[in-house]
Amino acid sequence: MAGTGRRVANVAFAVIGALLAVAVGWVLFVRIPGDLAELLGVLLAVAVGLLGLRIAGNLADSVAPTHNVAEVAVEGPISRDGGGGLTSPPMGAEADDVVEQIEQADADGGSEALLLKLNTPGGEIVPSEDIRIAAERFDGPTVAYATDVCASGGYDIAAGCDELWAREGTLVGSIGVIGSRVNAADLADRLGLSYEQFTAGEYKDAGTPLQELDPDERAYLQGLVDDYYEQFVETVAEGRDLSPEAIEDTEARVYLGEEAHEIGLVDEIGTRRDVEERLEEQIGEPVEVREYEPERGLAGRLRGGAQRVAFALGAGVAAAVSGDVDGLSFRR
Known part of the structure; x- marks a missing residue:
């Protein structure tokens, strides 16, 4: 019954708002301009009415929401x-x-x-x-x-x-993390392509597909994945009230x-x-x-x-x- 009452109040509020908007539009665009503007006035009044209906509907949902x-x-x-x-x-x-x-x-x-x-x-x-x-x-x-x-x-x-x-x-x-990269180094070799890049910082181009990973780069990238995983486990443990060990298991x-x-x-x-x-x-x-x-x-x-x-x-x-x-x- 509560939901029905809210819906009735919502519809009533929207209808009243729309009628008021039509009345205002009629006065502004029909009564005031005179006979020559009546057709345009009617169209504008209808447009204002539709706009008013939409605005009133939004207001009605705020004043008397139909949902909970x-x-x-x-x-x-x-x-x-x-x-x-x-x-x-x-x-x-x-x-x-x-x-x-x-x-x-x-x-x-x-x-x-x-x-x-x-x-x-x-x-x-x-x-x-x-x-x-x-x-x-x-x-x-x-x-x-x-x-x-x-x-x-x-x-x-x-x-x-x-x-x-x-x-x-x-x-x-x-509950895990995946890090992936395309390894196109062999394909580049077969096509006769060589990789050359200018960087500042030892690991700036770590993971670039056109070159093989060296052990230090692999360890660095795996470290990022491990850090993301640790954050994920902590988040789930706190949110789900579970132990980190249970999640890791x-x-x-x-x-x-x-x-x-x-x-x-x-x-x-x-x-x-x-x-x-x-x-x-x-x-x-x-x-x-x-x-x-x-x-x-x-x-x-x-x-x-x-x-x-x-x-x-x-x-x-x-x-x-x-x-x-x-x-x-x-x-x-």
């Missing part, structure tokens, strides 16, 4: 800009957009709890951490619900939530949901309905969910269109290796 739980999804590989390939548009979870959605939900007075839906194999390290930090800062209960996959960077995000739920068949874990394996639950990587096994029932217990009333999606203005839409054109033309090589360090890619 905000849902934000993290789906696909995690990166700063959504990833993509040479001939495909960006895809996957765009970290900045996800963070913005969580912050909007937190600022929204109607969002008493956050439901973070996870279906991701992980991705770039810092973007994953940004999403986790945003979830930690949400003012209210936060429940992560893993559907198909919650691995690596996805599990990093889950560690920032109060609870993690999964299905029996969900793949969970992969997983050796970055993935587990099915039931086994992940048995070893403490997951709090509960259940369906989406079970998760909503848990949220009802936490907020003390029936759950009404609002799904948050990226809000893109004109500039964002134009930028997204330009990206798609670039990918379609086979451009975007720089974007394909964005976040890499001299040819070495770090991922969770």
Whole structure:
């Protein structure tokens, strides 16, 4: 009943706002200009009415929200800009957009709890951490619900939530770090290509694909991977209330949901309905969910269109290796 009352109040507020906007538009564009401007005035009045409806609807959702739980999804590989390939548009979870959605939900007075839906194999390290930090800062209960996959960077995000739920068949874990590089030195030799680069600093070009790694460079790059792994283990240990040793013992394996639950990587096994029932217990009333999606203005839409054109033309090589360090890619 509470949800129905909020919806009725929301609709009433929006209708009143729209009628007021139409009345103002009618006075400004029909009554004042005179007969010659009536047609244009009517059109302008309708336009003002539609604008008023939109504004009133937004205000109504703030004054009498129809929801009490905000849902934000993290789906696909995690990166700063959504990833993509040479001939495909960006895809996957765009970290900045996800963070913005969580912050909007937190600022929204109607969002008493956050439901973070996870279906991701992980991705770039810092973007994953940004999403986790945003979830930690949400003012209210936060429940992560893993559907198909919650691995690596996805599990990093889950560690920032109060609870993690999964299905029996969900793949969970992969608490590790991978550093990779393409070794094209032999290919360059066969093609008669030689590598020459001018650098300042002994390890500035460590990991460059066109030259073999020497033992010192390999140890240096492995050290970076080890440092990232140590940070990851500490984050999960603190967020999931587990010992670092227990996390290290997983050796970055993935587990099915039931086994992940048995070893403490997951709090509960259940369906989406079970998760909503848990949220009802936490907020003390029936759950009404609002799904948050990226809000893109004109500039964002134009930028997204330009990206798609670039990918379609086979451009975007720089974007394909964005976040890499001299040819070495770090991922969770």
